[in-house]
Amino acid sequence: MQEALATIDMKLKPGDTQKFYFTASDLPPFSKPSMPKYNTAKVDRKGRPVLNKDKKQVYEKGYVDAAKGMEQILWERRIFKCHRSSLDFDFKFIRDA
Numbered sequence: 001m002q003e004a005l006a007t008i009d010m011k012l013k014p015g016d017t018q019k020f021y022f023t024a025s026d027l028p029p030f031s032k033p034s035m036p037k038y039n040t041a042k043v044d045r046k047g048r049p050v051l052n053k054d055k056k057q058v059y060e061k062g063y064v065d066a067a068k069g070m071e072q073i074l075w076e077r078r079i080f081k082c083h084r085s086s087l088d089f090d091f092k093f094i095r096d097a
Helices: 070-076
Strands: 080-085 088-093
Touching: 070 080
Parallel strands: none
Antiparallel strands: 080 088
16 A cells, blocks of 8 residues: 655745754755654664674764754755756756846
8 A cells, every 4th residue: 555645845934933953843854855863773684783893883863953054954945956866966046036
């Protein structure tokens, strides 16, 4: 069974307040939509923890409390547009007419 995907507009509307860091209620960055919300321990295909050369567990960094980059801030303000074609990103600034 296929689930319906909802489209959520993260971009600011007049009167909204913009934060320069990600909060728990935010969606992931537009450039990394699969990024975890919180730091997550990496595991291999068999479910075992991934260790670095110092035998310490490896974590994938989450986006909550991380600073937003310039592209994310401009994208939320509807000034910056990202066109995805295959694996390449084509970033363009939107100019008001």
